[in-house]
Amino acid sequence: MATKARNADTADRILDVAEELVQVRGFNAFSYADIAAELGMTKAALHYHYSGKAELGRAVIARYSERFSAELAEIEARDATAADRLAAYVDLYAGVLRARRMCLCGMLAAEYQTLPDDIRDAIIAFFDDNEVWLVRLLQQGRADGSLRFDGSPADTARMIVGGLEGAMLVARPYGDAKLFERTARALLATFRPAR
Amino acid sequence: MATKARNADTADRILDVAEELVQVRGFNAFSYADIAAELGMTKAALHYHYSGKAELGRAVIARYSERFSAELAEIEARDATAADRLAAYVDLYAGVLRARRMCLCGMLAAEYQTLPDDIRDAIIAFFDDNEVWLVRLLQQGRADGSLRFDGSPADTARMIVGGLEGAMLVARPYGDAKLFERTARALLATFRPAR
DNA sequence: GTCTATAGGCAGATAGAC
DNA sequence: GTCTATCTGCCTATAGAC
Numbered sequence: 001m002a003t004k005a006r007n008a009d010t011a012d013r014i015l016d017v018a019e020e021l022v023q024v025r026g027f028n029a030f031s032y033a034d035i036a037a038e039l040g041m042t043k044a045a046l047h048y049h050y051s052g053k054a055e056l057g058r059a060v061i062a063r064y065s066e067r068f069s070a071e072l073a074e075i076e077a078r079d080a081t082a083a084d085r086l087a088a089y090v091d092l093y094a095g096v097l098r099a100r101r102m103c104l105c106g107m108l109a110a111e112y113q114t115l116p117d118d119i120r121d122a123i124i125a126f127f128d129d130n131e132v133w134l135v136r137l138l139q140q141g142r143a144d145g146s147l148r149f150d151g152s153p154a155d156t157a158r159m160i161v162g163g164l165e166g167a168m169l170v171a172r173p174y175g176d177a178k179l180f181e182r183t184a185r186a187l188l189a190t191f192r193p194a195r
Numbered sequence: 196m197a198t199k200a201r202n203a204d205t206a207d208r209i210l211d212v213a214e215e216l217v218q219v220r221g222f223n224a225f226s227y228a229d230i231a232a233e234l235g236m237t238k239a240a241l242h243y244h245y246s247g248k249a250e251l252g253r254a255v256i257a258r259y260s261e262r263f264s265a266e267l268a269e270i271e272a273r274d275a276t277a278a279d280r281l282a283a284y285v286d287l288y289a290g291v292l293r294a295r296r297m298c299l300c301g302m303l304a305a306e307y308q309t310l311p312d313d314i315r316d317a318i319i320a321f322f323d324d325n326e327v328w329l330v331r332l333l334q335q336g337r338a339d340g341s342l343r344f345d346g347s348p349a350d351t352a353r354m355i356v357g358g359l360e361g362a363m364l365v366a367r368p369y370g371d372a373k374l375f376e377r378t379a380r381a382l383l384a385t386f387r388p389a390r
Numbered sequence: 391g392t393c394t395a396t397a398g399g400c401a402g403a404t405a406g407a408c
Numbered sequence: 409g410t411c412t413a414t415c416t417g418c419c420t421a422t423a424g425a426c
Contacts (some may be wrong), residue, residue, distance in 0.1 A: 010409080010410095024308050025306075025308050025309050026221070026223060026305060026306055026309065028221060028223045028224045029223045029306065029308075029309040031400080031401060031402080032401085032402065032403085033400080033401080033402095041409095041410070041411090042410070042411060042412080043402080043403085044403090044404080044405095044410070044411065044412080044413095045409065045410050045411075047402090047403065047404080048409060048410075049409090051403090052402070052403075053401095053402065053403095102305060106305070106361075106365075107305055109364050109365060109367065109368050110297060110301070110302055110305035110306075110364060111220075111221055111224065111305075112367060112368045113219050113220050113224075114220050114221065114224040120368065123368050124368055124369065127365055127368070149381075150381075150384045150385075150387075151377075151380070151381040151384055152381075155377045155378060155380070155381040156381050158362070158365065158374065158377070158378040158381070159358065159362070159378050159381040159382050161361070161365055162358055162361035162362035162363075162364070162365050162366075162378050163354065163357055163358040163361055163362075163382070164361065165361035165364055165365055166301075166356070166357035166358055166359065166360035166361020166362065166363075166364060167353070167354070167357035167358075167361065168357075168361075169301060169304050169305060169357070169360055169361060169364065170301075170304060170322055170353065170356055170357050170360060171357075172304065172307060173304050173307045173315065173318050173319055173322070174319065179353065182346075182350045182353070183350060183353040183354050183357050185346070185350070186344075186345075186346040186347075186350040186351050186353070186354040187354050187358070189345045189346055190344075190345075190385040192345075205391080205392095226418075226419060226420080227419080227420070227421090228418080228419080236391095236392070236393090237392070237393060237394080238419095238420085238421085239392070239393065239394080239395095239421090239422080239423095240391065240392050240393075242420090242421065242422080243391060243392075244391090246421090247420070247421075248419095248420070248421095
């Protein structure tokens with residue numbers, strides 16, 4: 001029962017637009033009117049699919065987190081060594097920035113204090129998932145010698161997530177994806193086994 | 196002609212409140228009404244001191260950047276070695292997070308796409324200044340052997356700024372300043388000369 | 391410098407026809 | 409499912425009295 005990907009149903013197209021708006025402008029800086037205009041429909045129609053902005057936000061982050069998890073699983077299926085997997089992880093972030101977007105959860109982390117409780121929980125869960133995945137990666141890399149680092153895997157995992165989120169945050173005003181890539185390479189270089 | 200610091204004039208107290216609101220909630224998530232309520236005055240009075248929200252934003256970032264520059268100069272006056280200066284630089288960020296705030300320019304970087312042009316320019320200038328200062332620091336550290344790093348000073352400087360901004364961004368949802376400090380220590384550890 | 395009062399606009403949201 | 413019409417509330421901003 002395949003549906004045409006080109007012709008996703010309305011609920012999905014709303015989610016697509018909302019996701020982009022959150023990543024580019026932030027949750028507090030877009031309105032139902034923006035989405036309605038983009039899709040050529042009215043605000044009232046949006047309320048039929050998502051009862052309010054908070055619920056729309058929940059749906060956006062839920063889909064984003066699922067997709068991110070799927071991409072992590074894909075990396076594990078495709079790349080064998082810890083070093084390759086880490087490079088692929090960095091590429092996920094680079095792809096977001098090339099689309100002139102901020103990481104959804106990085107953007108929402110900035111707005112954290114203004115967001116409803118369940119969205120806050122989802123942000124925390126996203127970062128927790130990333131940390132768990134990276135900790136396993138780092139343990140693997142330390143064991144097989146493909147990654148070198150001094151601190152605990154947990155602190156190092158947070159250094160990676162923070163380093164990439166921050167590099168995106170700072171690179172975006174410059175509108176320069178290459179800036180991010182050079183910064184990320186400097187971060188990756190600290191994990192090279194032979195120095 | 197000294198004025199009492201405890202009794203700063205109204206324009207300064209407005210700036211104090213606005214600065215905190217931007218750092219905690221973001222520029223798009225506070226209003227003149229919030230500031231007026233906090234200071235026990237009316238919105239109209241605020242407009243006497245700052246004609247509009249955009250001008251208020253300009254004033255906030257201008258004062259913040261000046262203060263930040265002064266703190267960098269203080270570090271150079273107090274700490275001699277590059278390693279000590281870098282540690283003190285990290286402490287600046289830690290202090291902001293302990294006050295439960297995000298770096299002002301990190302927050303504004305997230306909101307960048309929604310901000311007026313002159314505020315955008317000020318954000319870029321802030322990061323440029325930080326990079327310049329860190330590049331000099333890194334060159335000094337490489338020369339005197341107190342800091343070790345592989346990439347160019349410029350890329351490494353951006354790795355530091357990004358790493359600290361991102362570590363703040365991610366630590367703030369957890370409401371845990373210690374989390375930032377451990378992450379920052381992991382970052383600093385990559386600069387240790389003997390590994 | 392600070393107030394009251396208010397303008398004008400846009401936000402999120404709902405009712406009810408089709 | 410989508411529309412028109414509308415509500416209520418908050419936003420930024422201004423006029424004018426004190």
